[in-house]
Amino acid sequence: MALKPKVPGLVKGLGVTLNTMLTTITKGANTVQYPHEKEAPPIRARGVIALREDNCTSCMLCVRSCPDWCIYIEAHKELAPPRRAGGAPRKVNRLERFDIDYALCMYCGICVEVCPFDALFWSPEYEYSEPKIADLLHDKTKLGEWMETVPEAPELEAGADNKGKK
Amino acid sequence: MSVETMLGDRQKLAYIAAQAADARLNVELETEGMTLNIGPQHPATHGTLRIICRLDGEQVIWAEPSAGYMHRGYEKLTEVRTFPQVTTLVNRIDWLGSFANEVPFILAAEKLMGVEAPPRAQHIRTILFELSRIANVSLFLGDLGVQMGAITPVFMAFRDREYVLNLIEGATGGRFHPNFDRIGGLFNDLPKGWIDETRATMKKLRNFCDEMDALLFGNEIFQTRTRGIGVIPSEIAVQYGLSGPNLRASGVDYDLRRDQRLPLAWDKVDFKVWTHPDGDSFARCWIRLQETRESTLIVDQLLDTIPAGPIMAKVPRIIKVPEGEAWVSTENPLGEMGYYVISKGDLGPFRVKIRSASFNNISIVPWLLRGVYVPDVITILASLYFILGDIDR
Amino acid sequence: MLAITIPYWGQSLLRVLGGIVAVLLPAGTIVYLFLFKMMSFMQSRLGPMEAGPYGSLQLVAEVGKWLQKEDIMPERADHRIFKMAPLIVLTSTFLLIAVVPFGPDAWFTNFDVGVFYMLAVSSVSVLGILIAGWASANKYSLLGGLRAAGQLIAYELPMVLAVIGVVIQAGTMNLQQIVFAQNAGEMFGWNGLGNPYILTQFVGFCVFMVAVQAELTQAPFDMPIAESELVSGYMTEYSGFRFLIFFIAEFATAGVFALVASVLFLGGWGVPFSWFGWKSIDGVANWMNVVGPIIMFSKMMLLVFLIMWVRFTYPRFREDQLQRFAWKVLIPVSLANIMVTAILKVVF
Known part of the structure; x- marks a missing residue:
């Protein structure tokens, strides 16, 4: 077996590491010092699911389509004042509980896709870790707060036909 | 009282046979193999694959992958x-x-x-x-x-x-x-x-x-x-x-x-x-x-x-x-x-x-690992490139 | 000689303290500068940045972490031997520093057979590694220990042979005299650089550095540790403080071997004597006792940079390939080097 080290391959390898070192020293590293500086995730990044409570009719579509059943909805029917004067009072679904267990969630996005009333949105927010796994069950007020971080849907690449969803 | 008198006939025969085997081993200077479990927790298997190796020195004489530690039942x-x-x-x-x-x-x-x-x-x-x-x-x-x-x-x-x-x-x-x-x-x-x-x-x-x-x-x-x-x-x-x-x-x-x-x-x-x-x-x-x-x-x-x-x-x-x-x-x-x-x-x-x-790619492992050295086990496994989720599903 | 007014016990105390500083200071610097920073830069990241300015106190934090860890010992381990092993490895490092001269008067011992002693005590660490592997009662540790023993013995020989060239050229085994011979010497009548043996003994230097790399079990010769094959080799079962001792020993030994190499091949603590018109070792100015260690330190850093650069770049050999490399390449090359050196010594 030819074990005598032929110089070029070995030296080339040394060159690559030295080159990287010099680049790091002169141009800075490729890493980001996380708590001090943050990378902006892409607009479509699936960070956390935000809820617009007013749009939700508690139709339970998201609950049924969730592959690991991590959405919990409880609602009751209420009589709301009629739209027109003199009309009969309307029946509306009043949301009591809308919880998503992020310890179970697989971030597949099916619930956002099936929602027919645009009540669920993806937000790129990612800093919501908890020391205890049970604390990852977030209720509707918390989900509503994330609505502020939901970005506008990005424009589409040339040649796209239909308008994109969120 | 010697060992032989304490034993039954059958055991005595087995004992003598074992003694003879030991003597033969000593004569031939054969060494005993060692079983090495590479995994399920091992830095080289990037996941939980267990490879049971029978070693003679650093040479593998028999190897078998044991999959299923991460089976998630996707089917x-x-x-x-x-x-x-x-x-x-x-x-x-x-x-x-x-x-x-x-x-x-x-x-x-x-x-x-x-x-x-x-x-x-x-x-x-x-x-x-x-x-x-x-x-x-x-x-x-x-x-x-x-x-x-x-x-x-x-x-x-x-x-x-x-x-x-x-x-x-x-x-x-x-x-x-x-x-x-x-x-x-x-x-x-x-x-x-x-x-x-x-x-x-x-x-x-x-x-x-x-x-x-x-x-x-x-x-x-x-x-x-x-x-x-x-x-x-x-x-x-x-x-x-x-x-x-x-x-x-x-x-x-x-x-x-x-x-x-x-x-x-x-x-x-x-x-x-x-x-x-x-x-x-x-x-x-x-x-x-x-x-x-x-x-x-x-x-x-x-x-x-x-x-x-x-x-x-x-x-x-x-x-x-x-x-x-x-x-x-x-x-x-x-x-x-x-x-x-x-x-x-x-x-x-x-x-x-x-x-x-x-799953199919690692099925060749028993055939492939026979007779190689322990460091080569790692090289070969790395070059076969499997992903545990793909083996166990 | 140190000042005569210091009593003998004082001198001994000073030497012990000096020895500890001479081992631990380079070790700490190497770990921070090369293991934390250089490796990170070579991988386009920054390394530790949080503990202290630019992460300079990271090592202190790491030591604190290791000291807090549980001292785990396998039940089936040979407890006494298991505890002894890291200390033996570290002792080898301290024994090695004893002969390294840092200045005209700044030395721990001035042995006439310094080279001989150095080569002898450097192999004590093999013993520690072997018994660490054996006492751990772990198959990976055993394989790692045996690999280490085979490797270190195989590479002891080219190291000795590489040094013989230097000894022939200098005509002495005293490390202080070797430093002197390099700095007072001249090349073809020109004494502007002295005669550092890296130029005349370049083959010997290369063989020595390869052997050092193997002796230190750094990549590409790190199969005794081989974290992807043997988990951590002979260190697998060690934790907490005992692991820390192994860790210190690894980098302290790297520093000490680099010091030895700089003495043997780079002119040690000295500057070319012709620069200041010194004629003999007694003529060297006293301030060299302060400047000398600094020169040594910078030469050591250069050599450690080489060692670490190779370590962070190359993959590792297989055990049998490593043996073949030692016996079929390094030893014949260094033997040829000795022959050529001897012939040239007689001719000139």
Whole structure:
């Protein structure tokens, strides 16, 4: 077996590491010092699911389509004042509980896709870790707060036909 | 009282036989073998694969992989999910190239339903497929260095893989598990500026391939470690059902991207299917490096020719797949991956058989590891490149 | 000689303290500068940045962490031997520093057979590694220990042979005299640089550095540790403080071997004597006792940079390839080097 080290391959390898070192020293590293500086995730990044409570009719579509059943909805029917004067009072679904267990969630996005009333949105927010796994069950007020971080849907690449969803 | 008088006749015979055996051993100076469990928790198996090795000194005389420590029962789980929900599960089979796992399943479902995705969707599917191949194999290239004791390549691999993951995330929203494929097309179109970004990234990736070539593949130490180690002749490779780069490294010119007609865009681009005559560890690694480079070229060609149009065919909102059976397999980063889907006309599949590449690829391990040294066990396993999720499913 | 007014016990105390500083200071610097920072830069990241300015106190934090860890010992391990092993490895390092001269008067001992002693005590660490592997009652540790023993013995020989060239050229085994011979010497009548043996003994230097790399079990010769094959080799079962001792020993030994190499091949603590018109070792100015160690330190850093650069770049050999490399390449090369040196010594 030819074990005598032929110089070029070995030296080339040394060159690559030295080159990287010099680049790091002169141009800075490729890493980001996380708590001090943050990378902006892409607009479509699936960070956390935000809820617009007013749009939700508690139709339970998201609950049924969730592959690991991590959405919990409880609602009751209420009589709301009629739209027109003199009309009969309307029946509306009043949301009591809308919880998503992020310890179970697989971030597949099916619930956002099936929602027919645009009540669920993806937000790129990612800093919501908890020391205890049970604390990852977030209720509707918390989900509503994330609505502020939901970005506008990005424009589409040339040649796209239909308008994109969120 | 001597030992013999305490024992019964039968035991006495056994005892004498054992004594004789010991004496014979001493005469022949034979040594006792040692069983070494590589895994289930071991730095070299990137997951929980256990390889039971019988060692003579540092030489392996018998080896057997023991899979199943990470079995998640995906074939069974699919039976209680609807068709749109299954893609989010199969994403997790080969977690490094997850988009590539969705495609064959979706194609099988589309075949049963008799729909075909519009050309733009096919095109974007192929681009994302190749991107997930790059994301998968670039990690392999870095991991290869770690398995052989070089610590730097893995960081370079992670650095450049990050760009690809950013692309996948920018288009699909999911970094590792895109879940972007839908029956009849794609979930969404590409965001603005994505194509230019991808072109720039492909340049970086080609640069990364050159760096790996200099840092690892040109290195004489690497070559002495891999050349002539773990040779798989082509007929053995076919017999054990290897697929993907492992098969092509043995000189079998077989690539499903080229050799079968699927509603995807591979037939619209020119690309070379790399093969290597040697079949050793070096060949397997080298083939993957070349394929990464080839994939970047495929993506470049595809980006130039994206047709305009819709990305979703007409499918009902609630998907019920008609009764029937369909088999679709594609050339995934790890090899041939296929789904045999049986539908009884329900919302979900009746039964899904998953043919994952790694499971077949490691079936050759007992044959391959006989007679090699312990360090070569690691090299050979690294060059076979399996992903635990793909073995155990 | 140190000042005469210091009593003998004072001198001994000073030497012990000096020895500890001379071992631990380079070890700490090497870990921070090379293991934390250089490796990170080579991988385009920044390394530790949080503990202290630019992460300079990271090592202190790491030591604090290791000290807090549980001292785990396998039940089936040979407890006494298991505890002894890291200390033996560290002792070898301290014994080695004893002969390294740092200045005209700044030395711990001035042995006439310094080279001989150095080569002898450097192999004591093999013993520690072997018994660490054996006493751990772990198959990986055993394989690692046996590999280490085979490797270190195989590479002891080229190291000795490489040094013989230097000894022939200098005509002495006293390390102080070797330093003197290099700095007072001249090359073809020109004494502007002295005569550092790296120029005349370049083959010997290369063989020595390869052997040092193997002796230190750094990549590409790190198969006794081989974290991807043998988990951590002979160190697998060690934790907490005992692991810390192994860790210190690894980098302290790297520093000490670099010091030895700089003495043997780079002119040690000295500057070319012709620069200041010194004629003999007694003529060297007293301030060299302060400047000398600094010169030594910078030369050591240069050599450690080489060692670490190779370590962070190359993959590792297989055990049998390593043996073949030692016996079929390094030893013949160094034997040829000795022959050529001897012939040239007689001719000139």
